[in-house]
Amino acid sequence: MTVLVLGGTAEARALAAQLHDHGVTVVSSLAGRVARPRLPVGEVRVGGFGGVDGLTAWLREHDVRAVVDATHPFAERIGTNAFHATQAACVPLLRLARPGWQPHSGDRWHWAADLDEAAAMLPNLGTRVFLTSGRQGLAAFATLDALWFLIRCVDPPGPPLPRHHEVLLARGPYEVAAERALLTGHDIDVLVTKDSGGAMTAAKLTAARELDLPVVVVRRPPRPRADETAEVAEAVKWVLSQ
Incomplete structure:
Protein backbone atom coordinates (compact mmCIF):
# COMPACT_ATOMS: atom_id res chain seq x y z
CA MET A 1 0.00 0.00 0.00
CA THR A 2 1.07 3.58 -0.62
CA VAL A 3 0.35 6.21 2.03
CA LEU A 4 0.76 9.95 1.61
CA VAL A 5 1.93 11.77 4.73
CA LEU A 6 1.56 15.52 4.55
CA GLY A 7 4.41 16.45 6.78
CA GLY A 8 7.14 18.80 7.86
CA THR A 9 6.57 18.16 11.57
CA ALA A 10 8.29 15.90 14.09
CA GLU A 11 5.13 13.83 14.27
CA ALA A 12 5.17 13.33 10.50
CA ARG A 13 8.79 12.13 10.58
CA ALA A 14 8.05 9.71 13.42
CA LEU A 15 5.01 8.37 11.56
CA ALA A 16 6.96 7.86 8.33
CA ALA A 17 9.67 5.97 10.20
CA GLN A 18 7.22 3.65 11.96
CA LEU A 19 5.22 2.97 8.81
CA HIS A 20 8.45 2.23 6.95
CA ASP A 21 9.32 -0.34 9.64
CA HIS A 22 5.96 -1.99 8.95
CA GLY A 23 6.79 -2.26 5.25
CA VAL A 24 4.40 0.47 4.14
CA THR A 25 5.38 2.58 1.14
CA VAL A 26 5.35 6.14 2.45
CA VAL A 27 5.51 9.31 0.40
CA SER A 28 6.12 12.34 2.62
CA SER A 29 5.11 15.69 1.18
CA LEU A 30 6.89 18.86 2.33
CA ALA A 31 5.77 22.37 1.43
CA GLY A 32 9.30 23.50 0.58
CA ARG A 33 9.21 26.68 2.67
CA VAL A 34 12.24 25.71 4.79
CA ALA A 35 15.64 25.81 3.09
CA ARG A 36 17.12 22.81 4.93
CA PRO A 37 14.23 20.70 6.23
CA ARG A 38 14.68 17.65 8.40
CA LEU A 39 13.89 14.82 6.02
CA PRO A 40 11.89 11.71 6.96
CA VAL A 41 12.72 8.17 5.86
CA GLY A 42 11.20 6.97 2.62
CA GLU A 43 10.27 8.92 -0.48
CA VAL A 44 10.05 12.69 -0.12
CA ARG A 45 8.09 15.05 -2.34
CA VAL A 46 8.71 18.82 -2.08
CA GLY A 47 6.31 21.50 -3.31
CA GLY A 48 2.61 21.98 -3.88
CA PHE A 49 0.19 19.76 -5.77
CA GLY A 50 -1.68 22.46 -7.65
CA GLY A 51 -4.66 22.89 -5.36
CA VAL A 52 -7.50 20.48 -4.74
CA ASP A 53 -7.71 19.27 -8.34
CA GLY A 54 -3.97 18.63 -8.53
CA LEU A 55 -3.91 16.70 -5.28
CA THR A 56 -6.98 14.68 -6.29
CA ALA A 57 -5.31 13.70 -9.55
CA TRP A 58 -2.06 12.82 -7.75
CA LEU A 59 -3.87 10.54 -5.28
CA ARG A 60 -5.57 8.68 -8.14
CA GLU A 61 -2.45 8.47 -10.31
CA HIS A 62 -0.37 6.97 -7.48
CA ASP A 63 -3.15 4.68 -6.20
CA VAL A 64 -2.84 6.09 -2.68
CA ARG A 65 -4.57 3.96 -0.06
CA ALA A 66 -4.71 6.58 2.72
CA VAL A 67 -3.61 10.12 3.58
CA VAL A 68 -2.38 11.38 6.95
CA ASP A 69 -2.36 15.13 7.39
CA ALA A 70 0.46 15.68 9.89
CA THR A 71 1.17 19.25 8.85
CA HIS A 72 1.79 22.17 11.19
CA PRO A 73 -1.37 23.34 12.98
CA PHE A 74 -1.21 26.60 11.02
CA ALA A 75 -0.81 24.99 7.57
CA GLU A 76 -4.43 25.85 6.85
CA ARG A 77 -4.40 25.71 3.04
CA ILE A 78 -2.94 22.24 2.58
CA GLY A 79 -5.14 20.90 5.37
CA THR A 80 -8.27 22.19 3.66
CA ASN A 81 -7.09 20.99 0.24
CA ALA A 82 -6.35 17.54 1.66
CA PHE A 83 -9.86 17.25 3.06
CA HIS A 84 -11.55 18.12 -0.23
CA ALA A 85 -9.14 16.09 -2.40
CA THR A 86 -9.53 12.92 -0.34
CA GLN A 87 -13.29 13.33 -0.47
CA ALA A 88 -13.14 13.63 -4.26
CA ALA A 89 -10.75 10.69 -4.67
CA CYS A 90 -12.58 8.50 -2.11
CA VAL A 91 -9.38 8.10 -0.06
CA PRO A 92 -9.59 7.94 3.76
CA LEU A 93 -8.01 10.87 5.64
CA LEU A 94 -6.66 11.08 9.18
CA ARG A 95 -5.51 14.27 10.86
CA LEU A 96 -2.48 13.74 13.14
CA ALA A 97 -2.68 16.90 15.24
CA ARG A 98 -0.55 17.69 18.27
CA PRO A 99 -2.60 19.18 21.12
CA GLY A 100 -2.53 22.93 21.58
CA TRP A 101 -0.85 24.53 24.58
CA GLN A 102 -2.82 25.10 27.75
CA PRO A 103 -2.17 27.96 30.20
CA HIS A 104 -0.82 27.20 33.66
CA SER A 105 -1.20 29.06 36.93
CA GLY A 106 0.76 32.31 36.69
CA ASP A 107 0.51 32.62 32.90
CA ARG A 219 -5.34 30.74 17.97
CA ARG A 220 -5.20 27.93 15.43
CA PRO A 221 -7.16 28.43 12.22
CA PRO A 222 -10.19 26.16 11.75
CA ARG A 223 -9.87 22.95 9.75
CA PRO A 224 -12.58 20.88 8.07
CA ARG A 225 -13.81 18.17 10.42
CA ALA A 226 -12.06 14.82 9.90
CA ASP A 227 -10.97 11.76 11.88
CA GLU A 228 -8.21 12.93 14.21
CA THR A 229 -5.63 11.64 16.68
CA ALA A 230 -2.82 13.19 18.66
CA GLU A 231 -0.78 9.98 18.91
CA VAL A 232 1.64 8.65 16.29
CA ALA A 233 1.00 5.07 17.45
CA GLU A 234 -2.73 5.50 16.86
CA ALA A 235 -2.04 6.90 13.40
CA VAL A 236 0.07 3.82 12.59
CA LYS A 237 -2.78 1.53 13.66
CA TRP A 238 -5.23 3.53 11.57
CA VAL A 239 -3.05 3.27 8.46
CA LEU A 240 -2.51 -0.46 8.86
CA SER A 241 -6.28 -0.95 9.16
CA GLN A 242 -6.98 0.62 5.75
Missing part, protein backbone atom coordinates in the same frame (compact mmCIF):
# COMPACT_ATOMS: atom_id res chain seq x y z
CA ARG A 108 -0.56 36.01 31.50
CA TRP A 109 -1.91 34.91 28.16
CA HIS A 110 -3.85 37.08 25.72
CA TRP A 111 -5.56 35.12 22.94
CA ALA A 112 -5.66 36.57 19.42
CA ALA A 113 -7.71 35.33 16.48
CA ASP A 114 -4.90 36.04 14.00
CA LEU A 115 -1.62 37.94 13.54
CA ASP A 116 -3.40 41.23 12.82
CA GLU A 117 -5.21 41.07 16.14
CA ALA A 118 -1.98 40.08 17.88
CA ALA A 119 -0.25 43.15 16.44
CA ALA A 120 -3.10 45.40 17.57
CA MET A 121 -2.69 44.16 21.16
CA LEU A 122 1.03 44.85 21.46
CA PRO A 123 1.15 48.62 22.12
CA ASN A 124 -0.84 48.07 25.32
CA LEU A 125 1.35 45.21 26.53
CA GLY A 126 4.98 46.20 25.99
CA THR A 127 7.64 47.86 23.88
CA ARG A 128 10.23 45.12 23.36
CA VAL A 129 8.70 42.10 21.65
CA PHE A 130 9.96 38.55 21.22
CA LEU A 131 8.19 37.53 18.00
CA THR A 132 8.17 33.76 17.41
CA SER A 133 5.30 33.41 14.93
CA GLY A 134 7.55 32.37 12.02
CA ARG A 135 8.64 34.32 8.96
CA GLN A 136 5.23 34.18 7.27
CA GLY A 137 2.92 37.04 8.14
CA LEU A 138 5.46 39.47 9.60
CA ALA A 139 3.85 42.26 7.58
CA ALA A 140 1.17 42.44 10.30
CA PHE A 141 3.79 43.98 12.61
CA ALA A 142 5.60 46.17 10.07
CA THR A 143 3.82 49.42 10.99
CA LEU A 144 4.53 49.25 14.73
CA ASP A 145 7.36 51.78 14.60
CA ALA A 146 7.28 52.52 18.34
CA LEU A 147 8.14 48.92 19.24
CA TRP A 148 11.36 46.88 18.99
CA PHE A 149 11.22 43.24 17.85
CA LEU A 150 13.45 40.23 18.30
CA ILE A 151 12.27 38.01 15.43
CA ARG A 152 13.17 34.33 15.69
CA CYS A 153 12.67 32.05 12.70
CA VAL A 154 14.40 29.17 10.89
CA ASP A 155 15.15 30.97 7.61
CA PRO A 156 15.76 34.69 6.92
CA PRO A 157 12.48 36.61 6.61
CA GLY A 158 11.67 38.90 3.72
CA PRO A 159 10.18 42.40 3.80
CA PRO A 160 8.15 44.12 5.00
CA LEU A 161 9.57 43.95 8.53
CA PRO A 162 9.20 46.20 11.57
CA ARG A 163 11.48 49.23 11.43
CA HIS A 164 13.25 48.37 14.70
CA HIS A 165 14.18 44.71 14.83
CA GLU A 166 16.84 42.04 15.16
CA VAL A 167 16.57 38.66 13.43
CA LEU A 168 17.64 35.51 15.24
CA LEU A 169 17.92 32.39 13.06
CA ALA A 170 17.43 29.26 15.16
CA ARG A 171 15.63 25.94 15.18
CA GLY A 172 14.21 24.11 18.21
CA PRO A 173 14.13 22.31 20.52
CA TYR A 174 14.81 25.03 23.07
CA GLU A 175 15.56 24.82 26.81
CA VAL A 176 13.99 26.93 29.54
CA ALA A 177 17.27 28.31 30.90
CA ALA A 178 18.36 29.46 27.45
CA GLU A 179 14.97 31.01 26.72
CA ARG A 180 15.02 32.85 30.04
CA ALA A 181 18.50 34.19 29.30
CA LEU A 182 17.35 35.30 25.84
CA LEU A 183 14.37 37.18 27.26
CA THR A 184 16.33 38.92 30.00
CA GLY A 185 19.35 39.61 27.80
CA HIS A 186 17.21 41.50 25.29
CA ASP A 187 14.98 43.19 27.90
CA ILE A 188 11.90 41.55 26.38
CA ASP A 189 8.63 42.60 28.00
CA VAL A 190 6.10 40.74 25.80
CA LEU A 191 6.12 37.46 23.83
CA VAL A 192 4.11 36.66 20.67
CA THR A 193 3.61 33.07 19.56
CA LYS A 194 1.25 30.89 17.59
CA ASP A 195 -0.46 28.02 19.43
CA SER A 196 1.78 25.46 17.74
CA GLY A 197 1.69 22.99 20.61
CA GLY A 198 4.30 20.36 21.34
CA ALA A 199 7.38 20.34 23.54
CA MET A 200 10.02 21.54 21.07
CA THR A 201 9.16 25.24 21.41
CA ALA A 202 7.23 25.33 24.70
CA ALA A 203 10.20 26.42 26.83
CA LYS A 204 9.61 30.10 25.97
CA LEU A 205 6.19 29.89 27.62
CA THR A 206 7.72 28.56 30.84
CA ALA A 207 10.39 31.26 30.76
CA ALA A 208 7.76 33.97 30.20
CA ARG A 209 5.73 32.63 33.13
CA GLU A 210 8.79 32.66 35.40
CA LEU A 211 9.54 36.27 34.39
CA ASP A 212 5.85 37.32 34.69
CA LEU A 213 5.70 38.48 31.06
CA PRO A 214 2.51 38.82 29.03
CA VAL A 215 2.16 36.39 26.12
CA VAL A 216 0.03 36.94 23.02
CA VAL A 217 -1.08 33.53 21.72
CA VAL A 218 -2.55 33.30 18.22
Whole structure:
Protein backbone atom coordinates (compact mmCIF):
# COMPACT_ATOMS: atom_id res chain seq x y z
CA MET A 1 0.00 0.00 0.00
CA THR A 2 1.07 3.58 -0.62
CA VAL A 3 0.35 6.21 2.03
CA LEU A 4 0.76 9.95 1.61
CA VAL A 5 1.93 11.77 4.73
CA LEU A 6 1.56 15.52 4.55
CA GLY A 7 4.41 16.45 6.78
CA GLY A 8 7.14 18.80 7.86
CA THR A 9 6.57 18.16 11.57
CA ALA A 10 8.29 15.90 14.09
CA GLU A 11 5.13 13.83 14.27
CA ALA A 12 5.17 13.33 10.50
CA ARG A 13 8.79 12.13 10.58
CA ALA A 14 8.05 9.71 13.42
CA LEU A 15 5.01 8.37 11.56
CA ALA A 16 6.96 7.86 8.33
CA ALA A 17 9.67 5.97 10.20
CA GLN A 18 7.22 3.65 11.96
CA LEU A 19 5.22 2.97 8.81
CA HIS A 20 8.45 2.23 6.95
CA ASP A 21 9.32 -0.34 9.64
CA HIS A 22 5.96 -1.99 8.95
CA GLY A 23 6.79 -2.26 5.25
CA VAL A 24 4.40 0.47 4.14
CA THR A 25 5.38 2.58 1.14
CA VAL A 26 5.35 6.14 2.45
CA VAL A 27 5.51 9.31 0.40
CA SER A 28 6.12 12.34 2.62
CA SER A 29 5.11 15.69 1.18
CA LEU A 30 6.89 18.86 2.33
CA ALA A 31 5.77 22.37 1.43
CA GLY A 32 9.30 23.50 0.58
CA ARG A 33 9.21 26.68 2.67
CA VAL A 34 12.24 25.71 4.79
CA ALA A 35 15.64 25.81 3.09
CA ARG A 36 17.12 22.81 4.93
CA PRO A 37 14.23 20.70 6.23
CA ARG A 38 14.68 17.65 8.40
CA LEU A 39 13.89 14.82 6.02
CA PRO A 40 11.89 11.71 6.96
CA VAL A 41 12.72 8.17 5.86
CA GLY A 42 11.20 6.97 2.62
CA GLU A 43 10.27 8.92 -0.48
CA VAL A 44 10.05 12.69 -0.12
CA ARG A 45 8.09 15.05 -2.34
CA VAL A 46 8.71 18.82 -2.08
CA GLY A 47 6.31 21.50 -3.31
CA GLY A 48 2.61 21.98 -3.88
CA PHE A 49 0.19 19.76 -5.77
CA GLY A 50 -1.68 22.46 -7.65
CA GLY A 51 -4.66 22.89 -5.36
CA VAL A 52 -7.50 20.48 -4.74
CA ASP A 53 -7.71 19.27 -8.34
CA GLY A 54 -3.97 18.63 -8.53
CA LEU A 55 -3.91 16.70 -5.28
CA THR A 56 -6.98 14.68 -6.29
CA ALA A 57 -5.31 13.70 -9.55
CA TRP A 58 -2.06 12.82 -7.75
CA LEU A 59 -3.87 10.54 -5.28
CA ARG A 60 -5.57 8.68 -8.14
CA GLU A 61 -2.45 8.47 -10.31
CA HIS A 62 -0.37 6.97 -7.48
CA ASP A 63 -3.15 4.68 -6.20
CA VAL A 64 -2.84 6.09 -2.68
CA ARG A 65 -4.57 3.96 -0.06
CA ALA A 66 -4.71 6.58 2.72
CA VAL A 67 -3.61 10.12 3.58
CA VAL A 68 -2.38 11.38 6.95
CA ASP A 69 -2.36 15.13 7.39
CA ALA A 70 0.46 15.68 9.89
CA THR A 71 1.17 19.25 8.85
CA HIS A 72 1.79 22.17 11.19
CA PRO A 73 -1.37 23.34 12.98
CA PHE A 74 -1.21 26.60 11.02
CA ALA A 75 -0.81 24.99 7.57
CA GLU A 76 -4.43 25.85 6.85
CA ARG A 77 -4.40 25.71 3.04
CA ILE A 78 -2.94 22.24 2.58
CA GLY A 79 -5.14 20.90 5.37
CA THR A 80 -8.27 22.19 3.66
CA ASN A 81 -7.09 20.99 0.24
CA ALA A 82 -6.35 17.54 1.66
CA PHE A 83 -9.86 17.25 3.06
CA HIS A 84 -11.55 18.12 -0.23
CA ALA A 85 -9.14 16.09 -2.40
CA THR A 86 -9.53 12.92 -0.34
CA GLN A 87 -13.29 13.33 -0.47
CA ALA A 88 -13.14 13.63 -4.26
CA ALA A 89 -10.75 10.69 -4.67
CA CYS A 90 -12.58 8.50 -2.11
CA VAL A 91 -9.38 8.10 -0.06
CA PRO A 92 -9.59 7.94 3.76
CA LEU A 93 -8.01 10.87 5.64
CA LEU A 94 -6.66 11.08 9.18
CA ARG A 95 -5.51 14.27 10.86
CA LEU A 96 -2.48 13.74 13.14
CA ALA A 97 -2.68 16.90 15.24
CA ARG A 98 -0.55 17.69 18.27
CA PRO A 99 -2.60 19.18 21.12
CA GLY A 100 -2.53 22.93 21.58
CA TRP A 101 -0.85 24.53 24.58
CA GLN A 102 -2.82 25.10 27.75
CA PRO A 103 -2.17 27.96 30.20
CA HIS A 104 -0.82 27.20 33.66
CA SER A 105 -1.20 29.06 36.93
CA GLY A 106 0.76 32.31 36.69
CA ASP A 107 0.51 32.62 32.90
CA ARG A 108 -0.56 36.01 31.50
CA TRP A 109 -1.91 34.91 28.16
CA HIS A 110 -3.85 37.08 25.72
CA TRP A 111 -5.56 35.12 22.94
CA ALA A 112 -5.66 36.57 19.42
CA ALA A 113 -7.71 35.33 16.48
CA ASP A 114 -4.90 36.04 14.00
CA LEU A 115 -1.62 37.94 13.54
CA ASP A 116 -3.40 41.23 12.82
CA GLU A 117 -5.21 41.07 16.14
CA ALA A 118 -1.98 40.08 17.88
CA ALA A 119 -0.25 43.15 16.44
CA ALA A 120 -3.10 45.40 17.57
CA MET A 121 -2.69 44.16 21.16
CA LEU A 122 1.03 44.85 21.46
CA PRO A 123 1.15 48.62 22.12
CA ASN A 124 -0.84 48.07 25.32
CA LEU A 125 1.35 45.21 26.53
CA GLY A 126 4.98 46.20 25.99
CA THR A 127 7.64 47.86 23.88
CA ARG A 128 10.23 45.12 23.36
CA VAL A 129 8.70 42.10 21.65
CA PHE A 130 9.96 38.55 21.22
CA LEU A 131 8.19 37.53 18.00
CA THR A 132 8.17 33.76 17.41
CA SER A 133 5.30 33.41 14.93
CA GLY A 134 7.55 32.37 12.02
CA ARG A 135 8.64 34.32 8.96
CA GLN A 136 5.23 34.18 7.27
CA GLY A 137 2.92 37.04 8.14
CA LEU A 138 5.46 39.47 9.60
CA ALA A 139 3.85 42.26 7.58
CA ALA A 140 1.17 42.44 10.30
CA PHE A 141 3.79 43.98 12.61
CA ALA A 142 5.60 46.17 10.07
CA THR A 143 3.82 49.42 10.99
CA LEU A 144 4.53 49.25 14.73
CA ASP A 145 7.36 51.78 14.60
CA ALA A 146 7.28 52.52 18.34
CA LEU A 147 8.14 48.92 19.24
CA TRP A 148 11.36 46.88 18.99
CA PHE A 149 11.22 43.24 17.85
CA LEU A 150 13.45 40.23 18.30
CA ILE A 151 12.27 38.01 15.43
CA ARG A 152 13.17 34.33 15.69
CA CYS A 153 12.67 32.05 12.70
CA VAL A 154 14.40 29.17 10.89
CA ASP A 155 15.15 30.97 7.61
CA PRO A 156 15.76 34.69 6.92
CA PRO A 157 12.48 36.61 6.61
CA GLY A 158 11.67 38.90 3.72
CA PRO A 159 10.18 42.40 3.80
CA PRO A 160 8.15 44.12 5.00
CA LEU A 161 9.57 43.95 8.53
CA PRO A 162 9.20 46.20 11.57
CA ARG A 163 11.48 49.23 11.43
CA HIS A 164 13.25 48.37 14.70
CA HIS A 165 14.18 44.71 14.83
CA GLU A 166 16.84 42.04 15.16
CA VAL A 167 16.57 38.66 13.43
CA LEU A 168 17.64 35.51 15.24
CA LEU A 169 17.92 32.39 13.06
CA ALA A 170 17.43 29.26 15.16
CA ARG A 171 15.63 25.94 15.18
CA GLY A 172 14.21 24.11 18.21
CA PRO A 173 14.13 22.31 20.52
CA TYR A 174 14.81 25.03 23.07
CA GLU A 175 15.56 24.82 26.81
CA VAL A 176 13.99 26.93 29.54
CA ALA A 177 17.27 28.31 30.90
CA ALA A 178 18.36 29.46 27.45
CA GLU A 179 14.97 31.01 26.72
CA ARG A 180 15.02 32.85 30.04
CA ALA A 181 18.50 34.19 29.30
CA LEU A 182 17.35 35.30 25.84
CA LEU A 183 14.37 37.18 27.26
CA THR A 184 16.33 38.92 30.00
CA GLY A 185 19.35 39.61 27.80
CA HIS A 186 17.21 41.50 25.29
CA ASP A 187 14.98 43.19 27.90
CA ILE A 188 11.90 41.55 26.38
CA ASP A 189 8.63 42.60 28.00
CA VAL A 190 6.10 40.74 25.80
CA LEU A 191 6.12 37.46 23.83
CA VAL A 192 4.11 36.66 20.67
CA THR A 193 3.61 33.07 19.56
CA LYS A 194 1.25 30.89 17.59
CA ASP A 195 -0.46 28.02 19.43
CA SER A 196 1.78 25.46 17.74
CA GLY A 197 1.69 22.99 20.61
CA GLY A 198 4.30 20.36 21.34
CA ALA A 199 7.38 20.34 23.54
CA MET A 200 10.02 21.54 21.07
CA THR A 201 9.16 25.24 21.41
CA ALA A 202 7.23 25.33 24.70
CA ALA A 203 10.20 26.42 26.83
CA LYS A 204 9.61 30.10 25.97
CA LEU A 205 6.19 29.89 27.62
CA THR A 206 7.72 28.56 30.84
CA ALA A 207 10.39 31.26 30.76
CA ALA A 208 7.76 33.97 30.20
CA ARG A 209 5.73 32.63 33.13
CA GLU A 210 8.79 32.66 35.40
CA LEU A 211 9.54 36.27 34.39
CA ASP A 212 5.85 37.32 34.69
CA LEU A 213 5.70 38.48 31.06
CA PRO A 214 2.51 38.82 29.03
CA VAL A 215 2.16 36.39 26.12
CA VAL A 216 0.03 36.94 23.02
CA VAL A 217 -1.08 33.53 21.72
CA VAL A 218 -2.55 33.30 18.22
CA ARG A 219 -5.34 30.74 17.97
CA ARG A 220 -5.20 27.93 15.43
CA PRO A 221 -7.16 28.43 12.22
CA PRO A 222 -10.19 26.16 11.75
CA ARG A 223 -9.87 22.95 9.75
CA PRO A 224 -12.58 20.88 8.07
CA ARG A 225 -13.81 18.17 10.42
CA ALA A 226 -12.06 14.82 9.90
CA ASP A 227 -10.97 11.76 11.88
CA GLU A 228 -8.21 12.93 14.21
CA THR A 229 -5.63 11.64 16.68
CA ALA A 230 -2.82 13.19 18.66
CA GLU A 231 -0.78 9.98 18.91
CA VAL A 232 1.64 8.65 16.29
CA ALA A 233 1.00 5.07 17.45
CA GLU A 234 -2.73 5.50 16.86
CA ALA A 235 -2.04 6.90 13.40
CA VAL A 236 0.07 3.82 12.59
CA LYS A 237 -2.78 1.53 13.66
CA TRP A 238 -5.23 3.53 11.57
CA VAL A 239 -3.05 3.27 8.46
CA LEU A 240 -2.51 -0.46 8.86
CA SER A 241 -6.28 -0.95 9.16
CA GLN A 242 -6.98 0.62 5.75
